[in-house]
Amino acid sequence: MATNRSTTTRRTLHYYWQVTRKHFGLFAALMASTFLFVALLSYGNPCVMSLVVDRVSAGSVESDRVFAVYGPYIVALIAINVLGQAASKLQDYTMYKLEIAAAYDLATMSFDALCNQSMSFHSNRFGGTLVSQTSKFMSAYQLLLETITFPFLPVICSVIFTCAILAPRVPVYVAILMALLVAYACVSYYMYKRILSLNEKAASAQNQLSGELSDSVANILAVKTSGREDYERALFDQANRQVVERDSKRMWASLARGIITACITVVIMSVVAVFIAGGNAWYGISAGTLVMMFTYTYTVTNQFNFINNGLQRFNRAFGDASGMTQTLDEPRLVADLPGAPDMVVRDGAIDFEGIGFHYTDGNAKTTVFEDFNLHIPAGQRVGLVGLSGAGKTTLTKLLLRLSDIQDGRILIDGQNIAECTQQSLRRSIAYVPQEALLFHRSIAENIAYGRPDATMEQIREAAAQANALDFIENLPDGFDTITGERGVKLSGGQRQRVAIARALLADCPVLVLDEATSALDSESEALVQDALSKLMRGRTCIVVAHRLSTVASLDRIVVLDHGKITEDGPHADLVAANGEYANLWNRQTGAYLK
Template structure:
């Protein structure tokens, strides 16, 4: 099975998963569409043909009109009432189904993206993922509308036309269906030829969205380096690719439309001949001539929408293909089927015989080989070393932002691979080097780990993180919206809010990854004191390049190329004169004093 067929099948699979939760609405939509088409497009002409035949049978006196035509009038009124009722039911079920299924699809996409690994997100544009989610939902609406009109009416028109005309004019019905079959076959063949064009156009649109998102997200870098023209060039190139792909799609669609329009002319020409000679050749009544023309015109008009319908289906499946591929992407980090919640009483951490490597582009990069590290409960451990030594990677493995290939990581004797990721991360307060803030109020950002926290608890955490003073100087105080990724605040302010968030979370395990790197000296001193209080009685892992951050900790682990080269308290490591001592002397200027 080709990739395109697989994506189409998988897209329909995901759409049906969401639709089957609302089967009452779905089948109500199908039934109401059939009723609407049958009553108004076929019921009315049929009764009118009976009226014409009755008129042709002989004159009717004025006082006998209602007696003779009363049943026909009643039938027309009933048919139109039923048809309009079906029309309104169709509108209701269509709207309700779209609303309900789009909610489920949005939830499906959100859950998929939130539960994917950090590696997955590192290799994709955030803007592209947002655009793919939006298109995935819009594509369902387009596909549902296309099924409802024109394809379901096309099927209905064929069934009703055959059922009503074949008993009266079988030869004409067979010829008409043969011509329509040729029309449908030609439309489908041309549709298959341009199927890939819509997928290419959708891919170009996704690339354009990604370029725009990348430039907007990093607008500060764009402006400070004066690279507006460069980013404009990248965006223009992506935009021109969209124009090129859309132009190819347009040309193919127009060509298909010209060919099928010619087939329509042929069909109507044959119809005209049959209708003109129908009475002379087959003894067809005037009423039958009316329904022949009306039904043929109806079914032919419906077939004219095949091109548009196939184009819409093509577009919908192309737009949905991006998110379908994401939904099919295996989760690199997933909970075990029988995963249990983590229970932390002490906070012991053990890395046992860890082997971990990255695989990027088919290239394997080993980070840890047979790595072992034990951290007793309540111990404050600093991780130091040159860039690339594995410090941050070790914390990510503890948080299961990536999974090890061999070995095990234990928290209070519980293998993190056997527990739920959510419960694991709720027991670890993590403060990264770059503060991660939402486009929400400062209070909401601080309380993110404890959304039920009171305003006083939020204030206390802000005070402990040395953030209260600058927060209260802001016009809206704690109700100040930080902007996307906290852009309205300075780096030091963002970091202190992140530290306040960790303090409020009050987790038994604390991970600080360069948590004080963005602070000035005065703020750092205040925050270091607060962090010292926070770490009391907790297991703490502190990643740092600035060694003054870890000098007062219980223990310092020096890493080099994924291996532990030194391990001990600050004073012992300095006295030893090894790697740590050289790093310390370099940062404190001790070499210059010798």
């Protein structure tokens, strides 16, 4: 477990450094301005003041010679403060600029990783959890950068300047002070390692809580119509209590670390009190040097006190980032070959040659296809039927490369889909699923999604062909109507017709319909069926259906059973053959006659 945490932390730093390196000028300016800010304001001022104290100790100065004697010190103090404040403002500027630039890059990195992952990846994760991980990954970089800039870099600067200025004057004191500070740092780091795992567990609990909330809100209709509000609240409360429990463990561990390091701080200040009290008598240390000793020790001790808070913020940052780091490290189950060309589809002939495919759920391996072969000529309309689990939808997902086959190859117009880019493949295939996939955007934007350069006239024409124009124009805002999340403001039939309009406008040579009418009422189904018949003209079509009336008019019907083709031919021939298809057909038509 410790190795995994360490690896995740290193990988998080790897991704953050990738982003930081792109803006290294800003990062270097931020570090330099912080170093200069601490040097001038925290150490320059006390150094000059110690010289003033020594000069005052040397004897009084006549009133008319004050500026002559102390003028250089006054000028030095003014210059130090002007430059120090300038460095402070440069620090603020570079910090803001770097955070803004890095946030953009990290958001893009996360979005690309999530969009390019396989459907298997997304099927096994809460969408809300992935959103939460992305947000935390971006925030963790900002927290990490601010922690390095404010507690840790000033600590390093304080140690360097304290040693450089005081070691020549009071070497024994500096040696004792550094030994105590090393002990302080070692204790802090040891306890940091212990708390790191608690932070990761707390972050995991937070992600789970976000996932539960997202899942309940996304399915709120099912929750309410089933009267399961109490059940969902119990699940949420269980996740919420897990957050409280893990946050409490993290809190107590952090408090324990703070108490131990506070004791070391008291020891350090006790040592400086002894040295200041007897420094002049024992070692002949000047008054100005005593002032510097106290000021610098107080400064460095205060800076070390921030280590506790800084390490806690480090813990939180790495814990929050761990989820997305693991996601970024997740191998892409479906990836383009380096330098893969775009697919160019003109006719749409499809060949499944010797297909072998299995999926693994936990340790269980399920074989779906083994040496599967199917040829679909260009322009042919093919229906895929069979009982649930026969492999119908899986075959369409393999065609779209939402999953990759283990054996064989899939060709479109003689081009191996595994050797072409995924985007060009999918832009050649119009896909209409059972549940229309709509964005929380206007109807016009949803229709034009596959062809964003379409004119309004083209969008209207596609809507008309999809039998969607009438209901769209009757909406208060027409094509500007926002559909709601997943199209929730529209009925099932309306959503499906918008999806068909999108497919019509995209004008792809290959069409895949996956149970596109099974969830509709009779009136909606008639409108959608009419729209689909227009959509299928002149295209190679694969239609998945349980309702056989949907495929009866197609050129060809392929019956699947456990990943194998058991029957293949036109509707009339299959009914006449009195086989499995005929049994399914008689069962369905018989049901309608009762």
